[in-house]
């Protein structure tokens with residue numbers, strides 16, 4: 001089964017101060033279960049927009065997105081939220097951890113949102129925390145963790161609901177070479193061990209060199 005299927009996706013951003021309207025397109029993208037692919041493109045070509053569309057955070061103007069075989073509906077926002085919570089993990093560039101909640105609570109809230117609670121869910125969460133070396137920090141607030149630890153919390157949260165697909169936006173940005181390599185291999189290994197496909201967006205050549213499959217994004221088309 002495909003973790004992700006995209007067809008004829010179009011998103012227009014209206015003009016903002018000093019910038020013309022733009023049109024971001026992705027004609028076709030299929031990602032098999034467990035596969036790993038990098039989206040490559042220069043700054044501003046639409047990588048983050050595409051990840052937001054796939055995650056259902058933004059709505060496309062047209063086109064279709066299937067997550068784990070289920071169509072993300074264009075209109076029913078609650079259905080999109082439910083599908084996203086169940087099938088998708090998102091490692092945001094700035095992590096987007098909830099600052100008022102501990103590491104464990106950040107994962108628990110993601111589980112509750114997906115309707116995954118109970119003994120088995122608790123055990124899975126605690127295993128993930130241990131696997132990522134976060135058990136000793138589970139009671140801490142995110143602000144009291146290092147950058148690398150926060151990234152691991154973001155990764156644990158992305159995997160806590162056993163998603164078919166993990167999206168990662170610029171996971172190596174602002175890291176030196178050694179930390180970038182470590183972050184990328186951890187991301188890739190954990191997705192493999194949890195059976196999640198991985199789609200990452202980056203313009204970091206260090207990350208792209210190490211990646212098995214790369215898709216180059218087309219330059220932006222001027223919006224009609």
Ligand SMILES: Nc1ncnc2c1ncn2[C@@H]1O[C@H](COP(=O)(O)OP(=O)(O)OP(=O)(O)O)[C@@H](O)[C@H]1O
Pocket residue numbers: 013014015016019022041042043044045046047048049050203
């Ligand atoms: N909410 C918005 N409203 C209007 N234009 C936007 C909006 N978000 C993004 N854009 C424009 O859409 C284009 C793509 O932006 P996007 O953030 O998706 O690019 P990116 O490839 O992720 O860039 P970077 O590598 O710098 O993160 C840019 O021209 C940007 O200015």
Ligand SMILES: [Mg+2]
Pocket residue numbers: 047048049169
């Ligand atoms: Mg971006």
